[in-house]
Amino acid sequence: MIISENVCFAYAVPEDGATAPPPVLCGVDFAVEKGAFIAIVGRNGSGKSTLAKHINALLLPTGGTLWVNGIDTKDKARLWEIRKSAGMVFQNPDNQIVATIVEEDVAFGPENLGLPSEEILRRVRAALATVGMTEHAQSAPHHLSGGQKQRVAIAGVLAMRPSLIVLDEPTAMLDPSGRREVMETVKQLNAEAGITVVLITHFMEEAAQAHRLIVMENGRIAMEGTPRSIFKRGDALARLGLAVPQVVALAQAMREQGIPVAEDILEIDELIADEAVRKAAMAFSGAFFAKKTAPPREARPSAPLIEVRALSHMYNPGAAYEKKAISQLSLAIDAGEIIGLIGHTGSGKSTLVQHFNALLKPTAGQVLINAVDIHADKKQLKALRQRVGLVFQYPEHQLFAATVYEDVAFGPSRMGMGADELDKSVKNALASVGLGEEVCGKSPFSLSGGQKRRVAIAGVLAMRPEILVLDEPTAGLDPHGREEILSQIHEMHERLGLTVILVSHSMEDAARLCGRIIVMNQGGIAMEGTPAQVFAQGKTLEEIGLAVPLVSGILSRLGEINPHIPAGIFTVNDAALLLAGGGGTP
Amino acid sequence: MTRIAIGQFYPTDSPVHRLDPRVKLLAVIAFVTVLLFVTRFLGLGLAALFLAAIIRLSRVPARFLFRGLRMILFILIFASVINLFLTPGETILFSFGFIRLTAEGLYRAGLMTVRLVLLVIGSSLLTLTTSPIKLTDGIESLLRPFPLPAHDIAIMMTIALRMIPTLAEETDKIIKAQKARGADFETGSLPKRVKQFLAVLIPLFVSSFKRADELATAMEARCYRGGEGRTKMKPLKMKRADVLALAVTLLFCAGLIFLRFL
Numbered sequence: 001m002i003i004s005e006n007v008c009f010a011y012a013v014p015e016d017g018a019t020a021p022p023p024v025l026c027g028v029d030f031a032v033e034k035g036a037f038i039a040i041v042g043r044n045g046s047g048k049s050t051l052a053k054h055i056n057a058l059l060l061p062t063g064g065t066l067w068v069n070g071i072d073t074k075d076k077a078r079l080w081e082i083r084k085s086a087g088m089v090f091q092n093p094d095n096q097i098v099a100t101i102v103e104e105d106v107a108f109g110p111e112n113l114g115l116p117s118e119e120i121l122r123r124v125r126a127a128l129a130t131v132g133m134t135e136h137a138q139s140a141p142h143h144l145s146g147g148q149k150q151r152v153a154i155a156g157v158l159a160m161r162p163s164l165i166v167l168d169e170p171t172a173m174l175d176p177s178g179r180r181e182v183m184e185t186v187k188q189l190n191a192e193a194g195i196t197v198v199l200i201t202h203f204m205e206e207a208a209q210a211h212r213l214i215v216m217e218n219g220r221i222a223m224e225g226t227p228r229s230i231f232k233r234g235d236a237l238a239r240l241g242l243a244v245p246q247v248v249a250l251a252q253a254m255r256e257q258g259i260p261v262a263e264d265i266l267e268i269d270e271l272i273a274d275e276a277v278r279k280a281a282m283a284f285s286g287a288f289f290a291k292k293t294a295p296p297r298e299a300r301p302s303a304p305l306i307e308v309r310a311l312s313h314m315y316n317p318g319a320a321y322e323k324k325a326i327s328q329l330s331l332a333i334d335a336g337e338i339i340g341l342i343g344h345t346g347s348g349k350s351t352l353v354q355h356f357n358a359l360l361k362p363t364a365g366q367v368l369i370n371a372v373d374i375h376a377d378k379k380q381l382k383a384l385r386q387r388v389g390l391v392f393q394y395p396e397h398q399l400f401a402a403t404v405y406e407d408v409a410f411g412p413s414r415m416g417m418g419a420d421e422l423d424k425s426v427k428n429a430l431a432s433v434g435l436g437e438e439v440c441g442k443s444p445f446s447l448s449g450g451q452k453r454r455v456a457i458a459g460v461l462a463m464r465p466e467i468l469v470l471d472e473p474t475a476g477l478d479p480h481g482r483e484e485i486l487s488q489i490h491e492m493h494e495r496l497g498l499t500v501i502l503v504s505h506s507m508e509d510a511a512r513l514c515g516r517i518i519v520m521n522q523g524g525i526a527m528e529g530t531p532a533q534v535f536a537q538g539k540t541l542e543e544i545g546l547a548v549p550l551v552s553g554i555l556s557r558l559g560e561i562n563p564h565i566p567a568g569i570f571t572v573n574d575a576a577l578l579l580a581g582g583g584g585t586p
Numbered sequence: 587m588t589r590i591a592i593g594q595f596y597p598t599d600s601p602v603h604r605l606d607p608r609v610k611l612l613a614v615i616a617f618v619t620v621l622l623f624v625t626r627f628l629g630l631g632l633a634a635l636f637l638a639a640i641i642r643l644s645r646v647p648a649r650f651l652f653r654g655l656r657m658i659l660f661i662l663i664f665a666s667v668i669n670l671f672l673t674p675g676e677t678i679l680f681s682f683g684f685i686r687l688t689a690e691g692l693y694r695a696g697l698m699t700v701r702l703v704l705l706v707i708g709s710s711l712l713t714l715t716t717s718p719i720k721l722t723d724g725i726e727s728l729l730r731p732f733p734l735p736a737h738d739i740a741i742m743m744t745i746a747l748r749m750i751p752t753l754a755e756e757t758d759k760i761i762k763a764q765k766a767r768g769a770d771f772e773t774g775s776l777p778k779r780v781k782q783f784l785a786v787l788i789p790l791f792v793s794s795f796k797r798a799d800e801l802a803t804a805m806e807a808r809c810y811r812g813g814e815g816r817t818k819m820k821p822l823k824m825k826r827a828d829v830l831a832l833a834v835t836l837l838f839c840a841g842l843i844f845l846r847f848l
Contacts, residue, residue, distance in 0.1 A: 058803060058807055080809050080811070083806075083809045084809055088807040088808075094752050094797070095796075096804035098744065098748060100718060100744065100748050107819035108808055110819070111818060111819060114816060114817050120818075120819040121819055121820075140751075142755075157808070160809065359762050382770070385766055389766070390766040392759060397789055397792075398760050398764060400784065400785050400789050411767035414768030414769060415768050463768065
């Protein structure tokens, strides 16, 4: 299907620039057989996306040769033949849907191929049925969820009847349920329609579902093999800035604790069926106590830092599109807490946090900070926004200044900070996100994706807020970038004493960082408590459409073997310790 | 912000909705042109009756049609005042200082107002009964005989319509993000405010260019190569009802012109 022989690619030397840019791809050799399901992983900038664009002849190799279905991609005369047989799905669903109606968009490809109308209609119907979007044929794309839009994009490619589909991080911008939808569709295409799939992803759990894995590093293939064989080499992956799936990590941790778990575990079912795991579970006597016990909430010394009283919010009240986003919600957050606000898209979490700094006004109810209603005094608005720093989702999209320094200084200078203090504040903020002074003079647009995000976070930190609200701070980053941001948030909390509110889809992130978790559903609070308390209620979480952290899920299934096993454990190490015979602190 | 209605299409099923967009476009052009030549209330009255009949057929509630008028209310008042007082005439009905109201002026102002109202309602009826996609298809098809890049114009219109809600949502988000950083768009001196708006405009431009680039790549990947050799899933087809509708409209317009010479 695809044969890549010594493929190299470098962007052309810019006309004014003296130095040639380094090659993006360098001697890439691989072959994909018909019907295969290949995953390509690697850090940002490792050349994955560039390679993907070669398969669709959007880019042509500057050295070596790539054949798709036996056609050399450099053969200009057969360009459309290649693009027809090798469909491509991109990361951002909004930037690949052309038409204003789903059905018309799916027809875009076949229309370009010049097919007769009846044939187009037939293909569009079949493609929409395959991805399960038939009932949305007449919908406008901007009314669909991210997962649905991505399925429309897949249908648009399917309607061209390709033998191969390349997906370039199709799930990076989706929430967990959207991610599941897309992965199920992709697997079904491969298994039932026999379409060859090349999936580029940052999610190791997705990569583990492929038949074969290619790991890229600096434009070269660093490793290649079945997921089992690659994930066995956790250390080598870690050196490349990549992680293994959590199941693999758990099996590894158990082996280190002396439980002889099989070496090549890849799936949850395999782990639970493993003889050694079952034996360890059986032997568990209950001699383990959760490490973190949150301070009891009754023992509150003074008034809470943030208090929300019976808050309701309605979008476009009175209009045809009136929508109730939050109803009768009350909560209290103490100074110094680190709170995880969890819920799926549309549960009202982003609406809620925009009330904390008065970007939105309650339709009913009150928001109090230090026991003062934030809408009581209009003149205090600026001071309020300084105290409550809000980092939006994809904050790098708001960068605008000529230099990093100016951009970070925008907030504090609006707040009327003096020159000396401003300078100190900007540099401290950059240091807090792990960026040195050398970036100050650079254009924010010249930085990498992860760096841009950190600059944007610094732009809020520089205002010296007491409360830092982050909306999905790790969305769309590679595993290494996610890790960096999370550990920096943790550090800010510890070192600067910030009260942190982390809005997230990810149970794992919240479980790791937060002392208390608030689960939102349909504009209200569905659950509240320590991570252990919340994750012990796996059933309720699943009903809301949220996944339990993988480790808790495994433990609750082991609980069927031995009812003494608590489900409220969510880190790999704790779980391994627990099963190894009651380590942990009593 | 996510629920933005594009254009003013009123989705329902009616004989007028089902008409070929080209027929509706041509009919509106003919109707509007002829209105400019009608100089008597009799003609305008007939035109109003004709329009009323089509509105009845279209099943579009009247309030949607008058919505279009609200936007040109100022022009309407301005034009009638000008006509009312600046038309030279013999029969003076009323005079105060330099202000003179003549019978001719009253007649001209009335004529002008009715004509403008009919004109606006007639063209609103087109956009109310035709979805943006069909309208684009119709324009593309009608432009084809002329030496114009008909397909390019159509695809630009489609993409613009597709991107309006996305960009509106994005603008809202960037404004909020900058507000959260202390930007104040309501108060402060002009240069200060301009700088704050740059904090919204620049990110918006950056992201639009990125979107444009990605969309172009995605379109190329789906074998887009301009209008050449492209077919349509739902090609426009003239049916008997379409021919009939067009014929009736054109006959009516010819009648109105004929009326002028009676």
